Amino acid sequence: MPLKSIDPTTTSAWKKLTEHFHQIKDEKILDWFQKDDKRAEKFQIEWRDFFLDFSKNKISSKTLELLLSLAEEVDLNDAIEKHFNGDIINETEHRAVLHTDLRKKNKPEEVQQALAQMKNFSEKVIEGKWKGATGKKIETIVNVGVGGSDLGPKMVTNTLKFYKNHLETHFVSNMDGDQVAEILKHINPETALVIVVSKSFGTQETITNSNTIKKWFQNHNITDFSKHFVAVSANQEKAQEFGIDYKNIFPMWDWVGGRFSLWSPVGLTISCAIGFQNFEELLLGAREMDDHFQKTDFAENIPVILALLSIWYNNFFKAETEAIIPYSHYLQEFVPYLQQGIMESNGKSVSRKGNPINYQTGTIIWGQPGSNCQHAFFQLFHQGTKIIPTDFIGFKKPLNKNKKQHDKLMANFFAQTEALLKGKSKEEIAEELKYIDTEQAKKISPFKEVEGNKPTNTILIEKLTPKSLGSLISMYEHKIFIQGVIWNIFSYDQWGVELGKQLASKILPQIKNQKIERNQDSSTSSLLKRYFS
Numbered sequence: 368m369p370l371k372s373i374d375p376t377t378t379s380a381w382k383k384l385t386e387h388f389h390q391i392k393d394e395k396i397l398d399w400f401q402k403d404d405k406r407a408e409k410f411q412i413e414w415r416d417f418f419l420d421f422s423k424n425k426i427s428s429k430t431l432e433l434l435l436s437l438a439e440e441v442d443l444n445d446a447i448e449k450h451f452n453g454d455i456i457n458e459t460e461h462r463a464v465l466h467t468d469l470r471k472k473n474k475p476e477e478v479q480q481a482l483a484q485m486k487n488f489s490e491k492v493i494e495g496k497w498k499g500a501t502g503k504k505i506e507t508i509v510n511v512g513v514g515g516s517d518l519g520p521k522m523v524t525n526t527l528k529f530y531k532n533h534l535e536t537h538f539v540s541n542m543d544g545d546q547v548a549e550i551l552k553h554i555n556p557e558t559a560l561v562i563v564v565s566k567s568f569g570t571q572e573t574i575t576n577s578n579t580i581k582k583w584f585q586n587h588n589i590t591d592f593s594k595h596f597v598a599v600s601a602n603q604e605k606a607q608e609f610g611i612d613y614k615n616i617f618p619m620w621d622w623v624g625g626r627f628s629l630w631s632p633v634g635l636t637i638s639c640a641i642g643f644q645n646f647e648e649l650l651l652g653a654r655e656m657d658d659h660f661q662k663t664d665f666a667e668n669i670p671v672i673l674a675l676l677s678i679w680y681n682n683f684f685k686a687e688t689e690a691i692i693p694y695s696h697y698l699q700e701f702v703p704y705l706q707q708g709i710m711e712s713n714g715k716s717v718s719r720k721g722n723p724i725n726y727q728t729g730t731i732i733w734g735q736p737g738s739n740c741q742h743a744f745f746q747l748f749h750q751g752t753k754i755i756p757t758d759f760i761g762f763k764k765p766l767n768k769n770k771k772q773h774d775k776l777m778a779n780f781f782a783q784t785e786a787l788l789k790g791k792s793k794e795e796i797a798e799e800l801k802y803i804d805t806e807q808a809k810k811i812s813p814f815k816e817v818e819g820n821k822p823t824n825t826i827l828i829e830k831l832t833p834k835s836l837g838s839l840i841s842m843y844e845h846k847i848f849i850q851g852v853i854w855n856i857f858s859y860d861q862w863g864v865e866l867g868k869q870l871a872s873k874i875l876p877q878i879k880n881q882k883i884e885r886n887q888d889s890s891t892s893s894l895l896k897r898y899f900s
């Protein structure tokens with residue numbers, strides 16, 4: 368059964384939220400804290416090794432109640448059931464959306480087989496039993512893919528660097544040949560293994576980069592590609608046509624979207640880099656979050672609460688962006704990964720009935736690890752004019768036994784959400800400036816004022832492990848789903864991306880033939896002329 372199509376703005380919850388917004392939009396979160404010493408307790412969720420504090424938001428109990436009734440009115444429960452049941456909820460591609468099946472307890476037979484194949488392969492590579500064409504052990508893995516076939520494996524491999532074995536890992540994704548050239552400069556073809564990841568096996572970037580690497584092997588007199596190339600694809604035929612041995616092809620399925628695929632054989636590089644057991648832990652963490660999402664009341668449900676808060680800011684406060692700030696340097700690639708997940712999924716403007724919609728959907732996601740970003744863009748958070756709801760993600764325990772330094776990092780983590788909440792008042796500034804000449808103090812005082820009242824969520828996790836990372840990724844995956852359901856859009860297609868691909872395929876022959884096509888806009892034509900000259 369397809370998802371229901373309910374325009375959220377026609378629900379009574381939406382109307383009530385609109386009225387409610389006008390009543391509370393200028394209130395100060397800090398005043399609410401002062402009036403209610405139980406506020407933190409009211410707006411927090413403890414789940415396993417996760418703790419979510421969402422009390423530093425522009426919400427009252429009434430707001431939460433109305434947001435929860437919005438979820439009920441659009442029948443989120445029905446959507447969750449259809450999602451996990453494997454109904455065709457990706458209607459425009461006529462597909463089920465079942466990345467959750469890759470990590471559930473009783474996995475489908477084909478998934479079990481693929482996992483066994485991954486385990487066997489990664490163990491062979493790690494233990495040095497997989498030999499290159501000249502008989503040497505594999506030392507370097509090169510993952511070739513783009514979008515979901517790159518961002519997921521790259522993010523997890525790099526985030527879990529602490530758990531990595533001796534294998535060196537590289538990721539080639541860009542059409543820009545400089546990326547692959549720089550990587551090939553530093554690796555030995557005799558000990559390199561390439562994992563070509565492409566669900567379609569037709570993506571220009573991936574095929575071009577793979578061909579470049581093939582040539583590089585040939586230039587080094589290595590022609591037995593079966594020892595140096597494996598592929599992950601839903602298009603086994605095309606992978607074989609490319610020259611990959613059929614025994615070296617791992618499956619992918621049309622019911623797994625590229626940006627949700629790291630749990631499948633797309634995660635083969637992860638499994639090689641951190642070992643299959645850790646890969647299984649990652650799946651387990653995701654499964655536990657799936658269970659939490661599926662079975663917990665909305666009021667206590669982490670992904671539901673995060674999704675509703677985001678809708679509150681996006682659609683009522685008209686916030687245009689949302690930031691995600693992990694206080695762990697290991698999570699450097701987390702935001703670029705989520706940018707694809709969130710923006711490719713929910714950057715849509717047509718309802719599930721096919722009509723244009725007149726309200727905002729997908730938020731713009733950005734961010735970087737703290738504390739670096741405090742010295743980069745946090746000034747704009749504190750004193751800029753924009754509202755930027757932010758998720759702060761931190762870990763209680765450090766991985767590299769340097770507790771003192773971790774305490775300093777975490778002091779910054781807690782201080783930032785406090786500063787964003789409290790700001791700095793005129794009175795506090797006057798007190799600070801009392802020893803300065805009064806004229807000068809008066810002059811600089813307005814520049815030092817910090818308004819505060821900026822919304823944040825704090826997600827505090829016990830420790831960065833494969834399992835907790837699995838839960839964290841799954842948490843955001845479900846947030847994407849919930850928001851798509853409420854916004855009444857299709858989250859699992861990406862037709863917009865196709866247009867650029869089509870136009871590039873028209874421009875390339877013009878470049879090759881140095882000949883401008885007639886029916887093209889004059890800007891593109893003149894740019895091409897300049898490129899030719």
Ligand SMILES: O=P(O)(O)OC[C@H]1O[C@](O)(CO)[C@@H](O)[C@@H]1O
Binds near residue numbers: 566567570625
């Ligand atoms: O795995 P493939 O088929 O090469 O596709 C790569 C990426 O291209 C897209 O289709 C569009 O950017 C993504 O959704 C996908 O992750």
